Amino acid sequence: MPTIAERLAPWFASRARELPFRKDRTPYRVWVSEVMLQQTRVATVTEYFPRFVARFPDVAALAAAPAGDVLAAWSGLGYYRRARALHEGARFVVRELGGELPASPDALRRIPGVGPYTAGAIASVAFGVRAPLVDGNVARVLCRLHALDVDPASGAGKRELWARADALVPARAPGAFNEALMELGATVCTPTSPRCDECPLGAECLARRRGLELELPRVAPRRAPKRVFASAIVVRQRGMVLLGRRRADALFGGMWEPPTVEAGDADAALELSSRLVSRPRARFAVTHVLTHRTMHVSVVSGGPRAGASYPDVYEEVRFVREAELSRYGISALAKKVLGGTG
Numbered sequence: 001m002p003t004i005a006e007r008l009a010p011w012f013a014s015r016a017r018e019l020p021f022r023k024d025r026t027p028y029r030v031w032v033s034e035v036m037l038q039q040t041r042v043a044t045v046t047e048y049f050p051r052f053v054a055r056f057p058d059v060a061a062l063a064a065a066p067a068g069d070v071l072a073a074w075s076g077l078g079y080y081r082r083a084r085a086l087h088e089g090a091r092f093v094v095r096e097l098g099g100e101l102p103a104s105p106d107a108l109r110r111i112p113g114v115g116p117y118t119a120g121a122i123a124s125v126a127f128g129v130r131a132p133l134v135d136g137n138v139a140r141v142l143c144r145l146h147a148l149d150v151d152p153a154s155g156a157g158k159r160e161l162w163a164r165a166d167a168l169v170p171a172r173a174p175g176a177f178n179e180a181l182m183e184l185g186a187t188v189c190t191p192t193s194p195r196c197d198e199c200p201l202g203a204e205c206l207a208r209r210r211g212l213e214l215e216l217p218r219v220a221p222r223r224a225p226k227r228v229f230a231s232a233i234v235v236r237q238r239g240m241v242l243l244g245r246r247r248a249d250a251l252f253g254g255m256w257e258p259p260t261v262e263a264g265d266a267d268a269a270l271e272l273s274s275r276l277v278s279r280p281r282a283r284f285a286v287t288h289v290l291t292h293r294t295m296h297v298s299v300v301s302g303g304p305r306a307g308a309s310y311p312d313v314y315e316e317v318r319f320v321r322e323a324e325l326s327r328y329g330i331s332a333l334a335k336k337v338l339g340g341t342g
């Protein structure tokens with residue numbers, strides 16, 4: 001009977017999507033793309049990846065860049081901690097490893113910000129080392145394939161899934177196998193509508209045989225995202241706009257945004273922000289959904305106010321040229337706030 005790897009290989013060879021980050025697979029490019037792909041849709045990465053590697057073509061270029069430039073290139077991708085970790089990792093590789101990424105998963109994991117998934121991806125895809133990996137797609141496929149009644153987010157679930165992945169990954173073309181498993185999860189064994197009739201693993205799949213494909217994996221119910229009320233001020237003058245840079249240790253650390261205050265409710269936030277500008281004018285509200293928080297932001301415009309006391313989450317607050325905004329790391333939420341006020 002063919003192995004799982006033997007069933008997947010021809011399917012992947014004929015069905016793999018052509019994606020920009022699947023070309024020219026240097027260890028560095030695999031690293032960047034895998035970091036981007038965590039928590040970001042493939043379509044978005046397809047847009048950002050070529051720009052990012054054109055700007056920072058190798059580890060040395062990334063390590064040498066100022067942190068602000070890296071965040072600017074990451075603007076709009078979200079989860080900015082990833083960009084800071086990637087940058088820190090590149091500096092470590094240049095400083096400690098002579099600028100070369102190592103091939104073994106254990107050595108890769110010593111790089112700041114490189115976890116087991118990224119290490120498995122770089123080792124297997126770029127170096128052809130037999131190493132497993134488990135991401136959300138792989139976890140779903142494995143839970144169904146083996147009818148595993150575990151929560152993939154729990155410690156026990158993770159241990160089980162990594163052991164299963166390790167048992168399946170072949171010595172020959174391990175990177176293609178790992179990618180095939182991820183691709184299967186992304187395109188066929190999808191969360192709510194798996195297409196079992198088209199699946200190359202259909203004959204082996206225990207969940208399918210038992211009619212459990214929609215019940216697995218068993219996921220613990222998510223906590224509802226926290227509601228956060230805030231108000232942002234937009235102050236423009238002579239082609240410039242007032243922005244604050246968030247402290248490195250804060251959420252969205254290092255990113256620039258119109259100064260924003262948080263409060264217990266929308267009215268209190270509006271009141272606080274109105275004190276930061278002269279002639280405040282409430283403009284519109286924006287709702288922005290993050291994984292653990294839903295931000296309700298009311299936007300106030302006005303003139304600059306001398307002596308305004310901005311929240312201490314900002315390292316600095318100053319006017320920047322609007323024409324040069326692309327040089328700053330600006331979140332998608334900040335873009336919404338700025339975009340709606342002319």
Ligand code: SF4
Pocket residue numbers: 141144145188189190194195196197199200201202203205206207208213
């Ligand atoms: S047969 Fe269905 S449930 Fe099983 S791995 Fe394939 S798509 Fe997923």
